[in-house]
Amino acid sequence: MDLANTSAIVTGGASGLGAATPAAAFAGQGATVIALDLPGSIENAAAVEGVTHVAADVTDEAQVRAAVDRATADPATPLRAVVNCAGIAPSARIVGRKGVHDLALYRKVVEINLIGSFTVLAVASEAIAQTDPDADGQRGVIINTASIAAFDGQVGQAAYASSKGGIVGLTLPAARDLAQYGIRVVSIAPGIVETPMLATVSDEFRAALAAGVPFPQRLARPAEFAKLALAIVDNDYLNGETIRMDGALRMAPR
Template sequence: MQIAQTSAIVTGGASGLGAATAAALAAQGAHVHAFDLASAIEQAPQVDGVTYVATDVTDEEQVRSAVAQASADPAAPLRIVVNCAGIGPSARILGKKGVHDLALYRKVVEINLVGSFTVLAIASEAIAQTEADEHGQRGVIVNTASIAAYDGQVGQAAYSSSKGGIVGLTLPAARDLAQYGIRVCTIAPGIVETPMLATVSDEFRAGLAAGVPFPQRLALPTEYAKLALAIVDNDYLNGETIRMDGALRMAPR
């Protein structure tokens, strides 16, 4: 799939995995529309080729408006979507304060799973209206799961549920959208050096890295971005979830 002179959507594009992916796509000549909350965009770096669009992925009308903006240029058809928006709070099903906050559980699933599906569905409608290339391709969508989908730890019931849903979505989405020439893949990262880890100590970070078989360090957002671009580039990757975790298998806690 060609990247240059196409439009791309990256959700959660103001920081972390999304920011790295947006910058990588822009460096390859894509017109990138980085969706994120207005508060996050205020802190985002200015990158040539990246336009920030204030969007809450849980709001269908905001997503429709943002996708319409991203697909408005006929000279740069919408071809690429990378869903990185997500949150990862921790809470036990039964804790010292009682039962897991049910509103928090719904919020995590709403943002991580339903939000990703909303962007996937609405963007695929726009992509399906573009002219296919010589191979019948129109686009590729990359979702973000987590190794927590497979190895969820204590306190990750909500997060693992949401990311497990992303893994389960991958194959049926690829099958549904095949008739339109749209591929769907998922990346399941391990522990990545993102803003969510910015507040932890160097000692704690080193402990996390020590649990990774090889390379024995945390992953970098740029490595996620490289994998996302490799999926875009490789036309025969479809319906698959790829772990990017240094062979890490998470312990119960």
């Protein structure tokens, strides 16, 4: 699928993976990118040619619909690609020193990471399904962000691993549901990525994380996430699959 003269939506597009990767990378391929994020993140976002930052909460259906409407406003640039990067990753044990896991926190993680991704996927798919297909019958591709925690969740990751496991479980049925409209669905499960969140930890801690990766023995780079997202868009036969991007890392219990 060619991104030139199309529009794309990237959630979490003002920070982390969304900002450093698909938003800029897709714009570089000629797409008009609508990058969704919370207002506080947008305030600190760098300006990128071809990328428009829009304040939207992925857990709010009305805000998601408004953003999709904006991305589909110009019929000359049909919505073809969506990348769900918005997410949170708090840590808490099911039973810890302060008692049972905060149930509201568990609900919040699932609501943002899983339900938020599904909301964007569903609303965007409805819009994409109404566009004209290309010569191969394609209308679009949706890329969700899972995590290796979906398979190797560590101590304290019950909520996060649950939400990302839901993304993995969603991938194939979503691809099957949307096949009739020419929409592909693929998920990326990153390992440990060099994001601004990791910039706050010590060099020693970062080195210890990198040492656990078989090869390459370093943290993943946001640009590598971008390259994989672009490869998924470009390869029309990738569908219904979750791709691990982790340097063969298998996380230990802690």
